Amino acid sequence: MDTPKFRRSQRIAAMTSLLSNYPGRLFSLTAFSQQLDTPKSVLSEDLAIVKETVETLQTGELQSVAGAKGGIRFIPKITHKRQKEFLEEVARELSQEHRILPGNYLYYSDLISSPAYVQPMAEILAETMNLKDHQYVVTVETKGIPLAYAVARLLDKPLVVVRRESLMTEGSTVSVNYVSGSGGGMQRMVLPRRAMKTGSGVVMVDDFMRGGGTARGMKNLMKEFDAEVTDIGVIMASKSPADKKGGSYTSLLILEKVDEETGKVDLYPNPELFQ
Incomplete structure (x- = not known):
């Protein structure tokens, strides 16, 4: 025919x-x-x-x-005007009083599971992050997975998910212990030896950064694979502390304050994205 x-x-x-x-x-x-x-x-x-x-x-x-x-x-790609409008919309949604949880935390699992929000976030991060010489997108289970997958799809790169505990179905693993930047407790990261090639460049994507402990733990884990974290992208980062343990990063939103007593949330788009 x-x-x-x-x-x-x-x-x-x-x-x-x-x-x-x-x-x-x-x-x-x-x-x-x-x-x-x-x-x-x-x-x-x-x-x-x-x-x-x-x-x-x-x-x-x-x-x-x-x-x-x-x-x-x-x-x-999204225009800077649309980026700012979108992030302002996200900040307004997350600043509603009903999202405040005990301990001055915010509930946002619904947003980061919605393609209508995750896709634009991924497009903004993919445009603003340093993506030179990267072969993988990495994240830590579990909240960062939807966004990390969306970024990996945009870049046409494999997604590597670091777990808290090893699974029998993943073979031999490499693990590191690290101190959480938010709670200060000891945490564990585990990655199968077969998950990625040694000597690779990776970008890390996560949902939130407070003290940067998770980012530093990821960098230490990547060293076990002779890999380099070229950049880190998150949805939100707390304004304090200003110096994060994980080093430089890209954040879409800045969380300045959550007050459970007054019901007020001070959250806004990262102004550095539009300079």
Whole structure:
């Protein structure tokens, strides 16, 4: 059976669908040419239209990577204006009195489990974090997993989940003990030896940072794999202490104060994101 001939509108729809469904993934022009039975010169013209459209709509960026292993990939992006509006909306939602828990904590599990919130958060982090020379996205169970997965999907990189306890089904493991930056208690991190290649670069994604103890523990664990944490991204970070144990990081929101008695929450977008 002969391969059907596709019209330009069909080719553009097909390539746009693939690129947006697999953000961060490189697609070779040769693969598109074979799949659509269309010369690469014609597809280049089609992709120019796709590139112009996403840039006009400000929904992302179409990147061309040269070389034998190069290709085309789509990186979703949000304008700074929309980023600020979105984070202000999140801050208002999390500042409601009914979210305050005993001990001056905030309930936000519902938000970080909702794709409507997690996807924009991931897009903002993926744009603002230092992603040079990274091969993995890592997180610690459990609240940070949805966001870390969304970031990993955007970057087209594997997600590695560090656990508190080892599982029989994961084989030999490496573990480190660390002091929690929030509670000050001793905690444990465990990662299977097969989870990642040694000598890799990783970015850490988590839900919250108070004192930075978890981040420092992650860095110590990564040293056991000769891996380097190139950046850390979190949804929220407490304003105090200013110097975190884990070093530099990127935070979407700054939590200044939670007052259980008055029902007040002082939470706002990180101003450094918009400088």
